[in-house]
Amino acid sequence: MDSHPTGIGLGLRSAIIAEIDAGEADGALAFVEVSPENYLWRGGLALDQLARIRERFPLLGHGLTMNLGGLAPFDERFFAELKGFLDRNPTPWYSDHLCLCNNGAEFHDLLPVPFTRSTAKRVAARIREASDRLERPMLVENVSYYLALGEIEMDEPEFIAEILEQADCGLLLDVNNAFVNAQNHGFDPYAWLERIPLGRVRQLHVAGHESWDEQTLIDTHGADVRDEVYEMMAWVVERTGPLPVLLERDNHIPPLADLLAEVRKLDEVYQRALRRWHEGAGEAPQEARHG
Amino acid sequence: MDDPKDIQRGEDDARDILIINAFTSAIRERGVDESLKTDLASFYRAHGVDGETLELMLERGPRRLRMYRQMVQGRLRRVLRELLPRTVARLGKKRLYADFADFFDNAGSHTVILREVPAEFTSFCRERWAEAEAVPDFLSDLASHELLSLEVRNSLGGREPATGLPLALDRPLRFDGTCRLRRYDYAVHSLPLDVDDRSEPEAIPSALLAYRDREYAVRFIALTQRATEVLERLLAGSTVVSALQEGAIAAGETLGDEFLAGMTHLFADLSERGVLLGALPDTSMIEADEAVSRADG
Numbered sequence: 001m002d003s004h005p006t007g008i009g010l011g012l013r014s015a016i017i018a019e020i021d022a023g024e025a026d027g028a029l030a031f032v033e034v035s036p037e038n039y040l041w042r043g044g045l046a047l048d049q050l051a052r053i054r055e056r057f058p059l060l061g062h063g064l065t066m067n068l069g070g071l072a073p074f075d076e077r078f079f080a081e082l083k084g085f086l087d088r089n090p091t092p093w094y095s096d097h098l099c100l101c102n103n104g105a106e107f108h109d110l111l112p113v114p115f116t117r118s119t120a121k122r123v124a125a126r127i128r129e130a131s132d133r134l135e136r137p138m139l140v141e142n143v144s145y146y147l148a149l150g151e152i153e154m155d156e157p158e159f160i161a162e163i164l165e166q167a168d169c170g171l172l173l174d175v176n177n178a179f180v181n182a183q184n185h186g187f188d189p190y191a192w193l194e195r196i197p198l199g200r201v202r203q204l205h206v207a208g209h210e211s212w213d214e215q216t217l218i219d220t221h222g223a224d225v226r227d228e229v230y231e232m233m234a235w236v237v238e239r240t241g242p243l244p245v246l247l248e249r250d251n252h253i254p255p256l257a258d259l260l261a262e263v264r265k266l267d268e269v270y271q272r273a274l275r276r277w278h279e280g281a282g283e284a285p286q287e288a289r290h291g
Numbered sequence: 292m293d294d295p296k297d298i299q300r301g302e303d304d305a306r307d308i309l310i311i312n313a314f315t316s317a318i319r320e321r322g323v324d325e326s327l328k329t330d331l332a333s334f335y336r337a338h339g340v341d342g343e344t345l346e347l348m349l350e351r352g353p354r355r356l357r358m359y360r361q362m363v364q365g366r367l368r369r370v371l372r373e374l375l376p377r378t379v380a381r382l383g384k385k386r387l388y389a390d391f392a393d394f395f396d397n398a399g400s401h402t403v404i405l406r407e408v409p410a411e412f413t414s415f416c417r418e419r420w421a422e423a424e425a426v427p428d429f430l431s432d433l434a435s436h437e438l439l440s441l442e443v444r445n446s447l448g449g450r451e452p453a454t455g456l457p458l459a460l461d462r463p464l465r466f467d468g469t470c471r472l473r474r475y476d477y478a479v480h481s482l483p484l485d486v487d488d489r490s491e492p493e494a495i496p497s498a499l500l501a502y503r504d505r506e507y508a509v510r511f512i513a514l515t516q517r518a519t520e521v522l523e524r525l526l527a528g529s530t531v532v533s534a535l536q537e538g539a540i541a542a543g544e545t546l547g548d549e550f551l552a553g554m555t556h557l558f559a560d561l562s563e564r565g566v567l568l569g570a571l572p573d574t575s576m577i578e579a580d581e582a583v584s585r586a587d588g
Binding site for chain 1: 303304306307308310311312314315318319340343344347348351354355356358359362363366367370395398399400401402403404405408444445446447448449468469503507
């Protein structure tokens with residue numbers, strides 16, 4: 001993890017890839033994040049666009065389907081293809097989610113896992129195995145979960161910390177997921193953040209969310225980032241220093257110009273947080289804590 | 292003697308597995324939505340969840356369990372609507388929901404690549420569509436045609452270099468790697484692209500050669516029967532002479548001047564489009580040269 005970008009990046013999506021390929025985001029992004037599943041076993045335009053884009057932006061690789069929380073052995077064919085992709089498109093690390101994606105069939109979604117010691121142990125072993133197979137460091141991302149499964153032996157921060165420790169890996173901290181979970185499960189997101197081992201945070205995700213119903217927020221990546229999520233991102237950066245921060249947008253994707261305006265806004269908040277980090281040598285001013 | 296820690300770990304694993312299986316069944320099983328709402332305890336018990344875990348899950352209620360079910364299934368149906376738009380529009384919402392529910396419960400998806408789910412769904416549905424009176428006979432062909440477009444657009448290969456060798460009767464030919472030949476019972480390729488269109492295709496056997504051009508557009512060439520028979524054999528690796536001889540027989544034609552003139556015109560058109568890339572080199576000669584080199588070495 002010696003060399004990696006810091007600052008604000010965007011996820012490469014089909015809705016904006018042509019414009020990014022055409023140079024319309026040049027100079028505006030610190031990096032682009034790529035989900036290999038969109039490119040595996042694929043040829044044609046998207047792959048050629050990616051080949052050109054990787055010449056102009058640092059890439060970070062972020063997976064959606066590794067099934068780190070799953071019960072079945074990893075898929076050999078998938079890992080071989082993924083490793084080939086990452087060798088051709090080098091990234092300083094590879095990240096995927098602390099979740100279940102497959103249980104007898106693919107769900108194409110990020111499903112929760114029980115917050116138990118046995119699950120933490122199993123997931124940590126799978127992260128180590130994934131890292132060995134891919135021959136690069138792994139980061140894992142905290143997910144939005146809408147229903148806890150079974151007995152909660154450990155709360156989520158303890159569960160995450162246990163996995164990071166056992167797997168000796170980094171954390172891709174999604175502050176929007178933490179915010180959504182805090183709203184849906186009724187806890188203080190800053191109390192949650194204070195228990196996360198920030199020393200292991202290597203990357204941040206921020207995104208917008210929507211309401212499923214009156215009682216539930218849902219992490220759709222389909223809206224602008226809310227101020228509360230900006231503030232949580234700043235709270236983390238004040239304590240960690242420079243990080244790559246990804247603006248995620250997967251639904252209701254606006255024109256690239258609007259996304260870049262949101263990137264600039266995010267960057268302003270990020271730069272202010274970095275200044276506080278410099279001033280405080282890593283110690284955040286108290287008034288910043290709750291924005 | 293078993294280590295008590297190992298026994299406890301095994302019990303913990305089993306408890307996790309039970310709740311994971313129950314949870315994913317709630318998302319996947321056909322027809323359980325109503326029972327999740329009205330008799331959640333029976334659903335969990337039927338999946339082996341009991342004791343303290345059952346009490347906890349009942350306290351949490353069915354609302355978010357059903358939300359996961361709707362979220363996952365809804366997302367996959369949206370993928371089908373997006374990638375098989377005309378097929379799904381003709382199926383109608385009720386039939387789509389029923390077919391999808393059976394697919395998801397009985398077969399499920401076994402690819403991590405989202406764009407491959409429509410092919411899995413179509414493969415599962417073909418037999419039932421053929422048997423269903425309410426589903427038009429051409430729907431399976433229409434699905435194949437929409438999948439063909441998707442496959443060619445995303446296929447590996449393409450833009451392979453020309454071999455530089457002229458066509459020769461005793462050689463197979465190289466085609467662009469994105470080339471696919473498909474046969475249909477209906478002329479579904481002639482249907483309008485408008486998803487609201489409900490016109491029906493002619494029931495005439497049709498064949499198409501699809502490929503991705505240099506600007507990444509998917510192109511289709513409607514083939515005559517003789518062209519279909521010959522190209523099918525060439526794409527499978529036959530030599531030109533075999534493809535012509537066997538193709539003519541399969542098409543019920545004589546391998547005469549008119550047939551050969553037609554094929555010459557076809558090969559010229561395909562070469563101009565960048566689809567036909569020349570004769571493959573004679574590998575027996577290459578192997579012989581390599582053998583000589585090895586012997587010399």
